[in-house]
Amino acid sequence: MTAASTPRPVPRIAVAGMAIESSAYSPHRAGYRDFATFSGGEAVDRYPFLAPGSELAASARWTGVFYARSIPGGRVQADVYADFRERIVEGLRREHEREPLDGILLDVHGAMSVEHMDDAEGDLVEAIRAAVGSGPLISASMDLHGNLSERFVRACELITCYRLAPHEDALETRERAARNLVHHLRTGERPVRAWSRIPILLPGEKTSTRVEPARSLYRRILPVEASEGVTDASIWIGYAWADEPRCHASVVVTGTDTATVRDAASGLAGELWAVRDAFGFVGPPGTLEQGVERALAATAKPYLISDSGDNPGAGGTGDVTWTLSRLLRMPELTADDAPVTYCASVFDAVAVDELFSAEPGSQVSVTAGARVDSRVSGPALVQGILLSRFEGDPAAGRIAVVRRGGLHVIITEFRKAFHDVADFRAIGLEPLEADIIVTKIGYLEPTLYDVAAGWTLALTPGPVDQDLERLGHQRITRPMFPFDPFDVEPDLAAVVYR
Structure with missing residues (x-):
């Protein structure tokens, strides 16, 4: 990607996204009725932190494109996804052609599955990148139960996710994604990100941040985030009821210091791997x-x-x-x-x-x-x-x-x-x-x-x-904890993207 140009005094940012958590083991198919949709200004108005008069609202020129959200369910019908994808991608293309965009605030879940497709979020963000080119920064907010793929990380400069399960910080996370984006557009520094794939796949009921070890693990994010040269640090537990190669835990650290973000991501990944046997059901x-x-x-x-x-x-x-x-x-x-x-x-x-x-x-x-x-x-x-x-x-x-x-x-x-x-x-x-x-x-x-x-x-x-073995995953990358033994320790070294 090319280096960012001199930042504008008031950057122009588009808001878009599509979010659903999809079980591969559900015969339900998510159609139009399952989604609430927001177009134009509605896509901005749904975020309280972008209300007129707020600090973030004044920090950029925000333009809404299209957003669709559903409660979790089964795979999204292919024609519905294609329609929503078109509204997002073409809407962003038109906005960028009318007046260049500096950034995109992308609101996704991370565990969307679509009929006859792998890695729906990866497909969406790549299509967005192709439509607007390499200039605008993309900042994505996600659920910690998302499944993060390499193609998503390659196409998206800033990525963050929830730090609480239950997700009492969902709005806070979206606001953080917006603040991270505005910060980098104001400074003109294009972030680097380091991604580590961790071969762990556990249900949310075994990884709640109300109890250990997840509680202490997620608290480790704050000192990492406070480090010089770091913008954000996030841990994805992943979504266990999908069955794609991207189903696994992940760590992403973003910032401006390559060595710092790489070492921090590798360190958090190692901490997650070290406590894998300690996870248990949050309730009796x-x-x-x-x-x-x-x-x-x-x-x-x-x-x-x-x-x-x-x-x-x-x-x-x-x-x-x-x-x-x-x-x-x-x-x-x-x-x-x-x-x-x-x-x-x-x-x-x-x-x-x-x-x-x-x-x-x-x-x-x-x-x-x-x-x-x-x-x-x-x-x-x-x-x-x-x-x-x-x-x-x-x-x-x-x-x-x-x-x-x-x-x-x-x-x-x-x-x-x-x-x-x-x-x-x-x-x-x-x-x-x-x-x-x-x-x-x-x-x-x-x-x-x-x-x-x-x-x-x-x-x-x-x-x-909750009995994952009873489901019968076929397409996840093996070996995977807790399904398989590990004869050697996995390589958790983070890969840096710029």
Whole structure:
């Protein structure tokens, strides 16, 4: 790439991106309805740190192009990706031709999969680079559960990712990416970056920064970042439910001092490798039955049970009925005097149609779920009293709650993750009044974590099964921890790109 020209007093920066986390083991295919899209000024307005009057807003001329974002799911339909890619690439090309761009703020996830394609983010950033040439700096913000490829690192000068899991620093990370970009455009110094590939592939539920060793590992980033000649340092744990050669952990350090960023990246990679055997589940794991037993024995409420195998927040389809079917067969939950239990959720538009034709308070019988993913369990027969109905949820559409004894079954029209206490309260179910909450999630997101008096991470089957060996990866680069033994230590030396 050519050296940057003299920086402008007020640089011109375009904002674009496309983000989804895609499980290769999910039969769901992400289409237009799965994505929220933002064009033009909307793509800038969604970032509070770029609000008029803010320091960052005044530091550059920001222009929005196109941004699309979906909750996690399966692979993106090829035609949908092609359409969004075209809007991003051609939009950036037009902006650059109208008036040269100095930089691009690129908001991606890092674990997007597209039908019939490897390394979707690598494809996207290469297409952007081809459209705008080598002049503009690209600064990308990513999820630490992204899978970083060499082609992405080659095409993107500044790369950073979340440092917390759960991702309470998502907005902070995007702001950091913007600040890094503005800093380099103002100084005129083009950054170098050092990338290390680490042959580790672990699920997020074993690498939460709430607990060791990830907590201490990620805290090591701050002193590295504070070093002279370093702009940013980041660690990607990777996304375990994809199956591509780029699926592995990574470290990237960016800055202006080649030796410093190279040594820092190699050092962080070595620290990650050294603690690989120390990673374990963030919460008490167990079977679904063990989770129910613990919940029934608990004296403090509510007790949370994660239906982790079908977590929509990690790429689950959201309509796997394996857990629901078993709960419906447990008399200790379905008797009239059973503890109040919420089960969230399963989506089925046909079942919701039937339930919306009945009146609240009436007896209903409906089969629900397994229309998208029936591999581990067929549709569940839900019989009970139609407790309530709700319309207008932007993700779920219509929602019905059916009560059978103490069990409250939540059935939605479309996919929705119930990962916040507000999700339950919006449909009249108060989490603090429940004895047990079973929801499709892995580690608990902040508001559920705050109310949980006890918790079991239930190791249930599904598209994001925590038992990675049960999934059967075929295309990852071997050897890979924890799948394989290592007769010799891997080469973790960072490679520098300029």
